[in-house]
Amino acid sequence: MRILLIEDDTVLGTAVRDQIAADGHSVDWVTRLDAAGDAMAVAAYDLLLLDLMLPDGRGIGFLKTIRNRGDVTPVIILTALDQISDRIEGLNAGADDYLVKPFDLSELTARIGSVARRYSGNPNPIITHGALDIDLASRSIHRNGKPVQLTAREWALFDAFLARPGQLLSKTQLEDKLYAHGAEIESNTIEVHVSRLRKKLGADVIQTERGMGYRLGPS
Amino acid sequence: MRILLIEDDTVLGTAVRDQIAADGHSVDWVTRLDAAGDAMAVAAYDLLLLDLMLPDGRGIGFLKTIRNRGDVTPVIILTALDQISDRIEGLNAGADDYLVKPFDLSELTARIGSVARRYSGNPNPIITHGALDIDLASRSIHRNGKPVQLTAREWALFDAFLARPGQLLSKTQLEDKLYAHGAEIESNTIEVHVSRLRKKLGADVIQTERGMGYRLGPS
DNA sequence: CCGCGAGCTTCAGGAACCTGTCAGGTTGGT
DNA sequence: ACCAACCTGACAGGTTCCTGAAGCTCGCGG
Numbered sequence: 501m502r503i504l505l506i507e508d509d510t511v512l513g514t515a516v517r518d519q520i521a522a523d524g525h526s527v528d529w530v531t532r533l534d535a536a537g538d539a540m541a542v543a544a545y546d547l548l549l550l551d552l553m554l555p556d557g558r559g560i561g562f563l564k565t566i567r568n569r570g571d572v573t574p575v576i577i578l579t580a581l582d583q584i585s586d587r588i589e590g591l592n593a594g595a596d597d598y599l600v601k602p603f604d605l606s607e608l609t610a611r612i613g614s615v616a617r618r619y620s621g622n623p624n625p626i627i628t629h630g631a632l633d634i635d636l637a638s639r640s641i642h643r644n645g646k647p648v649q650l651t652a653r654e655w656a657l658f659d660a661f662l663a664r665p666g667q668l669l670s671k672t673q674l675e676d677k678l679y680a681h682g683a684e685i686e687s688n689t690i691e692v693h694v695s696r697l698r699k700k701l702g703a704d705v706i707q708t709e710r711g712m713g714y715r716l717g718p719s
Numbered sequence: 720m721r722i723l724l725i726e727d728d729t730v731l732g733t734a735v736r737d738q739i740a741a742d743g744h745s746v747d748w749v750t751r752l753d754a755a756g757d758a759m760a761v762a763a764y765d766l767l768l769l770d771l772m773l774p775d776g777r778g779i780g781f782l783k784t785i786r787n788r789g790d791v792t793p794v795i796i797l798t799a800l801d802q803i804s805d806r807i808e809g810l811n812a813g814a815d816d817y818l819v820k821p822f823d824l825s826e827l828t829a830r831i832g833s834v835a836r837r838y839s840g841n842p843n844p845i846i847t848h849g850a851l852d853i854d855l856a857s858r859s860i861h862r863n864g865k866p867v868q869l870t871a872r873e874w875a876l877f878d879a880f881l882a883r884p885g886q887l888l889s890k891t892q893l894e895d896k897l898y899a900h901g902a903e904i905e906s907n908t909i910e911v912h913v914s915r916l917r918k919k920l921g922a923d924v925i926q927t928e929r930g931m932g933y934r935l936g937p938s
Numbered sequence: 939c940c941g942c943g944a945g946c947t948t949c950a951g952g953a954a955c956c957t958g959t960c961a962g963g964t965t966g967g968t
Numbered sequence: 969a970c971c972a973a974c975c976t977g978a979c980a981g982g983t984t985c986c987t988g989a990a991g992c993t994c995g996c997g998g
Contacts, residue, residue, distance in 0.1 A: 651945060666791060667857035687948050688985080695987055710955060710984060711871035712858065718791050718866075719813045870956060906959050907974080914976055915957095929966070929973065 501636065502663060503612070504545040505529045506536045506562075507578065508554050512601070516549065519605040523612065524638060526659060531555070533562045540566070540573075542677050543663040547615055548575045550595070560593055567594040574615045578603075627662065630719045632701060634662065641701070648700050653678065657693050661706060661716040670713035722831070724748045725755045725778070726770040726797060731820070735768065738824040739831070750774070752781045759785070759792075759864060766831065767794045771809065779812050786813035790864055795830055797822075846881065849938045851920060853881065860920070867919050872897065876912050880925060880935040889932035 503520055507513040508531040520527045528543070530536050533556050536548075552559040563575060577595045599611060627634040633642040639655060641648045650658065660669060660677045671690045678690075694706055694714060707717045722739055726732040727750040739746045747764075749755050752775050755767075771778040782794055796809040796817040809817060816830050846853040852861040858874065860867045869877065879888060879896045890909045897912075898904055913925055913933060926936045 653946065664857070666859060668859070689947055691985060692947075692987075695985095699987095708955095708985070709858070709868075709871075712874070715857070715859075719786060872957065904958075908958055910974060911958075911976075914974095918976090927974070 501525045501546045501612075502543065502659070503527050503547045503549060504536060504539055505549045506533065506554065506559065507531065507549065507551040509551070512578075515605065516608060519608055520612070523609050525612070526636070526639075533557050533559070536562065538676070540571075542669075542673050543660060545573055545663075547612065548573055549578060550575055551578045553580075563593045563595060576611055576615065628719070629662075629665075629716075630702065630705070632705070636662070643701060650697075650700065653693055654697055654700070657690070658697055658701070661714070665716045666718070668709055668713050668715045673713070720744045720765045720831075722746050722766045722768060723755060723758055723764040724768045725752070725773065725781075726750065726768065727773050728770070734824065735827065738827055744831070752776050752778070755781065759790075764792055767792055768797060769794055769814070770797045772799075779808055782809065782812045782814060847938070848881075848884075848935075849921070849924070851924070855881070862920060869916075869919065872912055873916055873919070876909075877916055877920070880933070884935045885937070887928055887932050887934045892932070 503525050505513060505516055505520070505527055507516065507529070510531075513529055513531070517527050517529050528539050528545075530539055531554070533554055539545075550559045550563060559577070563577075566573070575595045576599060578599050578601060580601045599608060627636065631644045632648075633645075635641070636659075639650075641650060656678050657674065660674055674690050694708075698706060704717050706714050708714055722744050724732060724735055724739070724746055726735065726748070729750075732748055732750070736746050736748050747758055749758055750773070752773055758764075769778045769782060778796070782796075785792070793815045794813065796814045797820060798809065798817055799820045818827060818830060846855065850863045851867075852864075854860070855878075858869075860869060875897050876893065879893055893909050894904055897909075913927075917925060923936050925933050927933055
């Protein structure tokens with residue numbers, strides 16, 4: 501499951517991120533609402549973990565904004581004990597669940613599992629794409645039944661395509677997804693990784709749109 | 720959601736059709752593969768419910784055919800319990816899900832909901848213009864259900880027409896849009912690109928107004 | 939502290955493709 | 969019929985992309 505964590509406290513954020521990763525989900529972690537918006541423009545998430553107190557605005561407004569534009573991604577709110585009114589306002593704004601800080605990490609796991617079960621009937625969805633069987637939870641891929649090993653970067657890149665099947669993704673968008681920490685890249689790294697993915701997964705998996713970008717090919 | 724039901728059993732077909740309608744979707748019901756092909760040529764569907772045993776052929780072949788021509792419409796296969804091999808073959812051929820007969824109608828509703836959620840996670844507005852389905856967000860165009868590839872320049876040009884449907888656009892205006900910075904053009908480039916667009920999208924998509932410019936034709 | 943290996947990035951040569959230009963043909967208005 | 973405007977096939981130059989190989993970084997074990 502792809503999860504977007506929006507939390508500015510680095511201690512809590514690190515702990516939550518590690519716990520989610522340990523549960524077998526993939527996490528993107530941002531500390532600001534505008535970064536969250538950018539991330540959601542690039543990738544589709546299965547769940548948002550949303551802190552309500554952030555440096556560039558209140559999370560409630562953000563939640564209302566994405567609900568207003570029709571986004572139905574499940575949202576779990578992270579809130580401090582004394583912000584009861586925020587909690588209620590959050591649920592009214594379209595949140596699915598909430599966690600009161602400080603919370604136990606096992607409680608986090610349980611809430612995530614609950615949302616996951618509620619929103620995806622089958623607990624361990626395997627995506628079939630052409631000759632590929634992709635298990636997002638265990639991060640494993642089989643091609644014609646044979647296991648394929650992807651490196652971290654390769655997986656991050658392929659994940660970006662899986663999140664938006666068929667959609668055109670520019671190299672800039674892909675770079676933003678792979679190199680979140682402002683560290684800019686000035687070479688054809690994306691091209692090289694696309695090349696490696698094609699070698700491992702099949703030449704037709706990723707299509708080139710000259711001058712525009714790449715997209716996941718049809719099954 | 721527009722759903723095409725392909726099922727020759729009248730009892731089951733009636734029940735499924737009524738259930739889908741009760742769920743608030745619109746249904747077209749055909750009992751033969753050739754009728755299904757005709758229906759898909761006329762209307763774009765969001766989901767196909769495909770029985771594998773039909774009077775005029777096996778559904779697997781039909782599924783492979785539409786996938787081969789690039790159609791990515793979600794497909795749920797309806798199959799009898801003893802046709803396990805068909806089920807696997809169906810998934811390999813590009814089906815998204817399957818239902819084993821006999822199935823509960825509530826299960827059908829759940830599967831349809833699941834497919835709907837998976838494919839409309841990000842509601843990409845799709846513009847329909849005559850035989851064209853245009854998805855601006857993913858930058859993809861389908862003509863009579865078949866994908867059409869546009870180059871960067873062609874997109875830029877077509878985009879200009881889509882932004883002002885029906886409005887007259889002079890060549891000068893189009894040049895300004897395509898070649899933002901001073902880089903002037905001194906030939907019939909626009910004419911050439913219009914010609915290429917017509918070849919890919921259909922001759923009547925762009926109309927010529929002699930001596931004045933071009934405009935997007937009516938649907 | 940050093941060597942080693944895996945993975946990542948950079949580079950460079952060549953291939954594939956895009957696109958501006960032109961020429962000859964076609965269309966439409968007067 | 970004439971002329972201007974437009975269409976379109978062909979082509980070459982330029983851009984973008986692919987990919988093998990080399991260089992680099994980082995973590996790990998010795």
